[in-house]
Each structure stands twice: as structure tokens, then as C-alpha cells.
Amino acid sequence: MESIQAILNNPYVFAALMALAPLLWILPYALFAIWFERKVSAHMQDRLGPMRTGGWHGWSQSIADLVKLLLKEDLIPAKSKHGLFMLAPYVVFVGSYAAYAVIPFTSAYVGSEINVGIFYFVAVSSLVVVGILMGAWSSNNKWSLFGAMRSAAQIVSYEIPGTLAILAVVMVVGSLSLQDIVRAQEGWFWNWFVFGKFPFLFIAFLIYFLCSLAEVNRTPFDIPEAESELVAGYHTEYSGMRFAMFYLAEYANMFAVSAVAVTLFFGGWQSPFGTFLSGPAWGVFWFLSKGMGFIFLQMWLRWTLPRLRVDQLMYVNWKVLMPFAFVNIIFVGLWMMIAQ
Amino acid sequence: MSKQKLTAAGGTEPRSALLQALLDKDTMLEFDDPLGSDMVLNMGPQHPATHGVLRLLIRLDGETVVRAIPDVGYLHRGYEKLAESCSYHEFIPHTDRLDYLSPISNNVAYVLAVEKLLGIEAPPRAQYIRVIGAELSRLASHLVWFGSMAMDVGALTLLLWTFRERERIQDIWDILTGVRFTTSFARIGGLAQDMSDESAQMTKEFIDQLPKNLDECESLLNKNRIFIGRCDGIGILSKEDAIAMSASGPVLRGSGVARDIRRDEPYLVYPELDFDVITFDGCDSLSRYYVRLNEMRESIKIIRQALEKMPKGPVSAQEPKRVLPKKERIYTKMEELIHDFMLINFGINPPVGEVYHAIESSKGELGFYIISDGRGHPWRLKIRSPSFMNIQALPIMLKGGMISDIVAIIGSIDPVMGEADK
Known part of the structure; x- marks a missing residue:
């Protein structure tokens, strides 16, 4: 416990952790926003948008997209x-x-x-x-x-x-x-x-x-x-x-x-x-x-x-x-x- | 270093004729000018805004178009040659594939030309149904144009709204002709089948609701300063140029020339119907936009009158040696069986001669020129396709515009490459 405390007290480690903190928001936010944009555009255009992937209103569509992009050449x-x-x-x-x-x-x-x-x-x-x-x-x-x-x-x-x-x-x-x-x-x-x-x-x-x-x-x-x-x-x-x-x-x-x-x-x-x-x-x-x-x-x-x-x-x-x-x-x- | 002219592939390969044309005019393009801003840009045939497979070679100065040359033929299927080995009936389905957004007007244009050659006429009810079908296909085509024009200038939502309306036209076609898209509806001397009460009712409901839905769609663009700013004053095609380039349809009427074949050289029952010829004399993309928008309202007017005035009666002419008999009669009647055999195996054999007949399709003057040598298939068939002629005017419109204007101008011409390339 004390050793963890000591590591955290190291200003460089602390700074690195603080620097990574916004990623905790950006990554889920980006996935959500891509799905959300599809839904917003779909409903403005008399469509439903993604509905199949993952169940409720295609919530995992952007995760599937991300996996696809990762696997692409x-x-x-x-x-x-x-x-x-x-x-x-x-x-x-x-x-x-x-x-x-x-x-x-x-x-x-x-x-x-x-x-x-x-x-x-x-x-x-x-x-x-x-x-x-x-x-x-x-x-x-x-x-x-x-x-x-x-x-x-x-x-x-x-x-x-x-x-x-x-x-x-x-x-x-x-x-x-x-x-x-x-x-x-x-x-x-x-x-x-x-x-x-x-x-x-x-x-x-x-x-x-x-x-x-x-x-x-x-x-x-x-x-x-x-x-x-x-x-x-x-x-x-x-x-x-x-x-x-x-x-x-x-x-x-x-x-x-x-x-x-x-x-x-x-x-x-x-x-x-x-x-x-x-x-x-x-x-x-x-x-x-x-x-x-x-x-x-x-x-x-x-x-x-x-x-x-x-x-x-x-x-x-x-x-x-x-x-x-x-x-x-x-x-x-x-x-x-x-x-x- | 000596001045070296730009060639198609850095000077090693022979230049294409098109690129040569691009380079020869005006000034020469030079390689060793580090401050020069000239470049040659290839737009299409795979490009989101060229409405299919239109290819443009553009010479640019910065973002300004110095010269543009359209290159057509990427969807060429040799229909004119194909017609020479088809019987007159067999060619009807091919006309669907010309302007695939308005199939019924193509069918009608073709059979009218053949009927003119034969000297026969379809019965009145068939003529009214042909008018309704042709105007429905004008609506369908203009709805697609409306959405894609908006999409070309960046308003993405409208496309889906107009496709929603067009979908209902296709539902009508489904009931009326049995097919949603490639209808092959007209027959020489009549129609494939009569208009059922159900399809008439669907058409009536559709045209009652369409004006309201069009208002909704227009409200997104007509008062939008960005849209007006994007279309106003670009793609100028003067009255003289429009006539000289043999433009037709909304492109011609957007340049202030009041020519509409439905009124000037009437065919079918158009003289009995009341409608206006829409012209705007701004000569720019915005005028062509307004022409098409108002034409949709005129089409609604025409369909409404045609539905009211449509008489009862047969939909095929009594010309047993010219008109294909009904299938059920072929199976039960001797006469019809003989005629069907003769028509299918030897064709309709029109008299020797040549004929040209044009209709006002959604894109402009769609004409068929047929030369007959008295046999069962045309000796020569020439299609005067409005998209092809309108694309001719593109270099004049594009000159001096910017890259962003190119898409707004192509959108305002509304070319369908299936028709331009035949």
C-alpha cells in the first residue's frame, strides 16, 4: 500500500496519470457520439438508423465499426x-x-x-x-x-x-x-x-x-x-x-x-x-x-x-x-x- | 532546363485526345513554374457528385475552373445497335434502362414513335393512362433530382425525404404495371394492362398529399441563404447558348426559352389538359432549380385532370396484325394464336420509311428516330437523349466557376448517365 502511495506521490507518475484521465472520457464519448450522430441523422431523415447490432436500438454499432476499422488492412x-x-x-x-x-x-x-x-x-x-x-x-x-x-x-x-x-x-x-x-x-x-x-x-x-x-x-x-x-x-x-x-x-x-x-x-x-x-x-x-x-x-x-x-x-x-x-x-x- | 509540357503521364505515354484538348486551348501549361497554380484534375467517373459515371477533366487555376471537358460513355451498352437486332416489341424493356428514373416516359416515347411509323393510335383511355404514367415518372425523376441537388450542395437530409415520396410512386407503379422500377408498361398500340381502380385511388391519394410534403421539403431550402447563395448566379447558360447547344427541358426553360413539346408539338392528350410551361430567365442553377420545383406542381395538376377526364374503354388498339393479343386469348382463340405467332416470329413489319417522334421527358426532349426497311426490326434506331445534349452545355456553364460550383451545376442539369451513354 505504502509503495503504491509512494509511486503515486512521484510527480512524474502523477502527471502521467492526470494526463491520461481525459481518455477515460474521450473514448467512450467518441463511441457514443458516433452512434448518437447516426441516430440523430436517422430520425431527422425519417429513418431508424442502426437497430440490430447489440440489441437495444443498435447500441453497439460503433463498437462493431471500431473492430472493423482495427481489422482492416x-x-x-x-x-x-x-x-x-x-x-x-x-x-x-x-x-x-x-x-x-x-x-x-x-x-x-x-x-x-x-x-x-x-x-x-x-x-x-x-x-x-x-x-x-x-x-x-x-x-x-x-x-x-x-x-x-x-x-x-x-x-x-x-x-x-x-x-x-x-x-x-x-x-x-x-x-x-x-x-x-x-x-x-x-x-x-x-x-x-x-x-x-x-x-x-x-x-x-x-x-x-x-x-x-x-x-x-x-x-x-x-x-x-x-x-x-x-x-x-x-x-x-x-x-x-x-x-x-x-x-x-x-x-x-x-x-x-x-x-x-x-x-x-x-x-x-x-x-x-x-x-x-x-x-x-x-x-x-x-x-x-x-x-x-x-x-x-x-x-x-x-x-x-x-x-x-x-x-x-x-x-x-x-x-x-x-x-x-x-x-x-x-x-x-x-x-x-x-x-x- | 527546357520548358516541358505536361502530358498525361509525365511525358512518357501519348496524351489522350481529351487531355490534349484541355492543354491546347488558352495557354500552355508548364512544369517548371514553381509559382504556377494551374493543374489538371480528373473528376469521376467514380465520384460522389457526378450522378453516376460522368467524367470531367478540369483544368484549374487555384480553385477556379479554366476549362472543363466532359467525357461520357462509361455506361455505354450499345442500345442503338442492339435495337437493330430486336423486334419492335423486344426493344420496349431496353427503353426502361435509358433514363431509369422515369421508365414510363421512355416506354411511351418509344411506342409513340413506332405507332407514328405504323400510322396507328392507341385508344383514348390508354392515352390518358400513358399521360398519368409519364407525369408520375416526371415526378419520380424530379424528386430524385431534388434530393440529390440538395445533397450536392451539402444538405443531406432532404434526399431521404424526397426518396420517401418517390417510394410511394414506386408503390403505385407496383400496382399499376406490376413492377416497381423497370416498368416496360407501354405496348405498341396500347398498354400492357389497364389501370385498376386501386392504382387510380393510390395515385389520387398521392397527388393530394404531395403538395404538402413538397412544401415541407422546400421549406428546408427555398429560404435558406446558404443554399440560395450556392446556386444563385452560377452555371450561367445564356438563352443563345442554350439554343445553340440544343439544350432542352428544364435546362432550356431555366434559360428563359418557353419550349415544351407537350405544348408546342402536342402528343397524347396533352392539348385537352390545362397546364403552364414554367420558365425562369435567370439562366443559372437557381433558375433551373425553380423550374423543376414548379414543374412538379404542374405535373400534379396534369395527373389530377387526367384522372378526372379518363374515359372507360379498351387500352389496346384494334389492330390484330400490329398489337400483341392478350395471353388468355392466345390460349383459347385460334385467330389470336395465329397473330401472336406471326407477331413474335416475323414482327410488326411497318412500312418502309423513317420517322422521328419526341416527347417532353423529365430531362428534356426525348426522341426516337427509326428507319424501317419493312422488316420486323428497325434498320436503324437513333435515340435523341436529353441528358447527352444537356451535358454538351456543361463546359460553358462550368467555365469560371469554382470546384464547389461544379457539383451544384451538374446537379442542376440533372443528367442520368444511363440515358446519356445509351
């Missing part, structure tokens, strides 16, 4: 750059997984309590672009390359208004730490920033949400993997487990941006009803259910909206979101000056 195109091709999916996943380090699942747990948490999140989630470009370039496929170029242009552009929207929250709270931001929204749900500092932070939320959709390549901003145009975009040449890593990264990323939206604007792990049902354990529950709400919203949009064209995408970013984000920042600044 790992195809590597002969004319690809093998090293980069094999590495790319993991770089993408690392990018989205590293973001989990600063996400406060509850008041008691955050992977790494650093005082520049949100800044770190914005920085590290850009790593995804590197992986996408790497994978597409090394596939030696024109369609992949188009997908990657679109993806890079899109993610880099949409980060700017997204970060400006985040900045508005940081200006209100006065801290870059995500835990501080959550604590600043204490109390009933009308204290959440999305409602509490109306309308400035509500506008910031809308801008951030749109930008987060673009960052995770979801409809209406899914042009990097537009299946009717670019076949499968940047992961056209991937199959088997490497393809699954892209998929896992996409779902991990979806939850990461949702988690940040929840943390910044929807009170994070705070209960909506003041001190009712609050505490570290309930915090996890509230945080995850709010996050899943956003996941559902993303799915809903995906199965409803058409896709923008690449020039329209840039128009929305630079001519609509950007001015609004800037004006919003200025107003938040003025308001903070007057309020103090």
Missing part, C-alpha cells in the same frame, strides 16, 4: 511520403487531445491548472492544421490537397474572430485561467456570461460558436471534407485505424470546443440552480451534459444546413464575424471602464 499509397503519411493522424489527435489539459471538468479536476489556460487552448488546438496539411500533402492526391488547403485557410481565418470573442470574456473576468472564468459565473443560470452580461457576451458567444464550427470542420463549414465535392477531403487516402484516428480526433475536437463554449459562456461545471446539486461530482455531470448539448446542436446543424462555398466562407469570416467581433471588444472595453 492499413493501406499506404505507394507514392505517398510514408513517414509523414503514417504520422499525420496522430498529430491531429495530439492537437485535439492536448487541448483537454486545461479543460476544467469539475472544480476539483483540471489536467493542468495553468494561469494562461485559454491562451494555451487556442494555441494548441491550431496544431490540428499541421496534422491535416501533413496527411493531405503526403497522400499525394489532388483531392486531399484541396481539402487541406481549404482546411488551413479556414481554420487559420476563423481562429481570429473566435479568439477575439474569447478575449471579450477574458476582459470581463480579468484572468486567462479557465477555472477563474467558471468561478466568475457562480450562482443561478442568469449569472452565466451568455445571459449575465447581455448583450455583449451573448454576441461573443454567437461568434465563438460559429468559429468553433469552422474549427472542427462541421457543417455549414465542412468544406475541407465536403464529400460531394472533394470525395473525402484530406483523409481520402486513409483507411483502417489511421482513418479512425482522424475520426476520433474530429469527435474529440468537437467536444473540446463545446467544452470551451460551456466554460466561457455557460457556467462550466456550475449547477444552473445556484448551490442546488452542486459539488465536484455534480460538477462533472453538469459539465458533461452541457457539453453534450452542444454536441447535439452541432449534429442538428450538420443534418439541416447546406455547405458554404469557399469564397462565401471567407466572406462570412472577414466581412461579417470580424467586424462584429472587433466592435464587440471595443464595447466590452468601454463597458468595463464605465462599470469600474
Whole structure:
């Protein structure tokens, strides 16, 4: 017992364990979300979706899919750059997984309590672009390359208004730490920033949400993997487990941006009803259910909206979101000056 | 290093004629320009948005299309040649496989051409049922187009909604013709069988409900700024170009030319039915989208009138030497047995001559040109397929567009490759 205690007290072991903790959530979540997305899309389209695998409403369909992907041959195109091709999916996943380090699942747990948490999140989630470009370039496929170029242009552009929207929250709270931001929204749900500092932070939320959709390549901003145009975009040449890593990264990323939206604007792990049902354990529950709400919203949009064209995408970013984000920042600044 | 021109496979293999055409026009494409953004992209025949096996060779500058060349023939089955060794009756099932989304209009188009050659006419009831069948297949085809057009621009849900409606048309066909998909319904001088009360009732219920369901489907797209933005002003095909490229059907009417064979060169009982010819003069993908949407409503109108006006009576002409007799009569009557033997073994032997007859199918002008030398099978049969002609206009529409526009433009032409490649 003491020896286990001693091992746990070793800071490196402890850090490694803490780093692996989000996997406990991501893996079951990804399996659930894939099944859930099939069900959401099916019911929106007058279908039932998977019904056979595993019994109740085909609950084990994504497990079967995972096994299939694991067993598939790992195809590597002969004319690809093998090293980069094999590495790319993991770089993408690392990018989205590293973001989990600063996400406060509850008041008691955050992977790494650093005082520049949100800044770190914005920085590290850009790593995804590197992986996408790497994978597409090394596939030696024109369609992949188009997908990657679109993806890079899109993610880099949409980060700017997204970060400006985040900045508005940081200006209100006065801290870059995500835990501080959550604590600043204490109390009933009308204290959440999305409602509490109306309308400035509500506008910031809308801008951030749109930008987060673009960052995770979801409809209406899914042009990097537009299946009717670019076949499968940047992961056209991937199959088997490497393809699954892209998929896992996409779902991990979806939850990461949702988690940040929840943390910044929807009170994070705070209960909506003041001190009712609050505490570290309930915090996890509230945080995850709010996050899943956003996941559902993303799915809903995906199965409803058409896709923008690449020039329209840039128009929305630079001519609509950007001015609004800037004006919003200025107003938040003025308001903070007057309020103090 | 001397400037080296790009060839199909790095300069070792001879260029294909198509690629040559792509490279020769405008400017030359050069290899050793590191800042150049020109490239040649092969789209299809295996591509999710090319509606079957259409292949496009596209020359791009960045994402902008400089030049595009369609390449057809991947679904070529030699139907025109095949017809020369089929008797006139035997060719009817092959017409199902032309535009497989609207089989009955193909059957009707073919038998009308043969009837014109023979100089006979189907009885009135058969003509009304043919109109109903042809308009149902227009609805079925447009419903599939509606869903796949939406899917091309990224709205995935609509496809399943329109397929739900189309499924009901196929249920009607199941009762009406006995088959859900490849109907082979029309016969020379009439129909394979009469329309039962059950199928008439099903058709009536279907067209009563369809407008409401169409409203529901349209509500997803018609007021959606993303969809309008994706389709507005792309794939411009001017009135003059549309005529010069012999476009027909919704593609032509989307360019503001009010030509509809149902009205301009009437056939069957269309003159007795009241309907409008829909035109929009935007000349872009959005106009073609609206033309087809409104045409569906017109088809509903036509079917409703046809169901009301349909008289009672026989569905086969009294032409024993031309029209196949009913099976039960062959087994019991001597005359019919002899006629059946002669028709099957020697054919209908139309008079020597040639004939062209076209109908307005869901894609445009579907015509059959038949040359007869007096024997039991055509000496030559030429199919004027609207999809093939409409694809001709594709290079004009695509020029200057972006990659994303390509799919929205192909979607608005609505080609069916079974028909284009014959």
C-alpha cells in the first residue's frame, strides 16, 4: 500500500496519470457520439438508423465499426511520403487531445491548472492544421490537397474572430485561467456570461460558436471534407485505424470546443440552480451534459444546413464575424471602464 | 532546363485526345513554374457528385475552373445497335434502362414513335393512362433530382425525404404495371394492362398529399441563404447558348426559352389538359432549380385532370396484325394464336420509311428516330437523349466557376448517365 502511495506521490507518475484521465472520457464519448450522430441523422431523415447490432436500438454499432476499422488492412499509397503519411493522424489527435489539459471538468479536476489556460487552448488546438496539411500533402492526391488547403485557410481565418470573442470574456473576468472564468459565473443560470452580461457576451458567444464550427470542420463549414465535392477531403487516402484516428480526433475536437463554449459562456461545471446539486461530482455531470448539448446542436446543424462555398466562407469570416467581433471588444472595453 | 509540357503521364505515354484538348486551348501549361497554380484534375467517373459515371477533366487555376471537358460513355451498352437486332416489341424493356428514373416516359416515347411509323393510335383511355404514367415518372425523376441537388450542395437530409415520396410512386407503379422500377408498361398500340381502380385511388391519394410534403421539403431550402447563395448566379447558360447547344427541358426553360413539346408539338392528350410551361430567365442553377420545383406542381395538376377526364374503354388498339393479343386469348382463340405467332416470329413489319417522334421527358426532349426497311426490326434506331445534349452545355456553364460550383451545376442539369451513354 505504502509503495503504491509512494509511486503515486512521484510527480512524474502523477502527471502521467492526470494526463491520461481525459481518455477515460474521450473514448467512450467518441463511441457514443458516433452512434448518437447516426441516430440523430436517422430520425431527422425519417429513418431508424442502426437497430440490430447489440440489441437495444443498435447500441453497439460503433463498437462493431471500431473492430472493423482495427481489422482492416492499413493501406499506404505507394507514392505517398510514408513517414509523414503514417504520422499525420496522430498529430491531429495530439492537437485535439492536448487541448483537454486545461479543460476544467469539475472544480476539483483540471489536467493542468495553468494561469494562461485559454491562451494555451487556442494555441494548441491550431496544431490540428499541421496534422491535416501533413496527411493531405503526403497522400499525394489532388483531392486531399484541396481539402487541406481549404482546411488551413479556414481554420487559420476563423481562429481570429473566435479568439477575439474569447478575449471579450477574458476582459470581463480579468484572468486567462479557465477555472477563474467558471468561478466568475457562480450562482443561478442568469449569472452565466451568455445571459449575465447581455448583450455583449451573448454576441461573443454567437461568434465563438460559429468559429468553433469552422474549427472542427462541421457543417455549414465542412468544406475541407465536403464529400460531394472533394470525395473525402484530406483523409481520402486513409483507411483502417489511421482513418479512425482522424475520426476520433474530429469527435474529440468537437467536444473540446463545446467544452470551451460551456466554460466561457455557460457556467462550466456550475449547477444552473445556484448551490442546488452542486459539488465536484455534480460538477462533472453538469459539465458533461452541457457539453453534450452542444454536441447535439452541432449534429442538428450538420443534418439541416447546406455547405458554404469557399469564397462565401471567407466572406462570412472577414466581412461579417470580424467586424462584429472587433466592435464587440471595443464595447466590452468601454463597458468595463464605465462599470469600474 | 527546357520548358516541358505536361502530358498525361509525365511525358512518357501519348496524351489522350481529351487531355490534349484541355492543354491546347488558352495557354500552355508548364512544369517548371514553381509559382504556377494551374493543374489538371480528373473528376469521376467514380465520384460522389457526378450522378453516376460522368467524367470531367478540369483544368484549374487555384480553385477556379479554366476549362472543363466532359467525357461520357462509361455506361455505354450499345442500345442503338442492339435495337437493330430486336423486334419492335423486344426493344420496349431496353427503353426502361435509358433514363431509369422515369421508365414510363421512355416506354411511351418509344411506342409513340413506332405507332407514328405504323400510322396507328392507341385508344383514348390508354392515352390518358400513358399521360398519368409519364407525369408520375416526371415526378419520380424530379424528386430524385431534388434530393440529390440538395445533397450536392451539402444538405443531406432532404434526399431521404424526397426518396420517401418517390417510394410511394414506386408503390403505385407496383400496382399499376406490376413492377416497381423497370416498368416496360407501354405496348405498341396500347398498354400492357389497364389501370385498376386501386392504382387510380393510390395515385389520387398521392397527388393530394404531395403538395404538402413538397412544401415541407422546400421549406428546408427555398429560404435558406446558404443554399440560395450556392446556386444563385452560377452555371450561367445564356438563352443563345442554350439554343445553340440544343439544350432542352428544364435546362432550356431555366434559360428563359418557353419550349415544351407537350405544348408546342402536342402528343397524347396533352392539348385537352390545362397546364403552364414554367420558365425562369435567370439562366443559372437557381433558375433551373425553380423550374423543376414548379414543374412538379404542374405535373400534379396534369395527373389530377387526367384522372378526372379518363374515359372507360379498351387500352389496346384494334389492330390484330400490329398489337400483341392478350395471353388468355392466345390460349383459347385460334385467330389470336395465329397473330401472336406471326407477331413474335416475323414482327410488326411497318412500312418502309423513317420517322422521328419526341416527347417532353423529365430531362428534356426525348426522341426516337427509326428507319424501317419493312422488316420486323428497325434498320436503324437513333435515340435523341436529353441528358447527352444537356451535358454538351456543361463546359460553358462550368467555365469560371469554382470546384464547389461544379457539383451544384451538374446537379442542376440533372443528367442520368444511363440515358446519356445509351
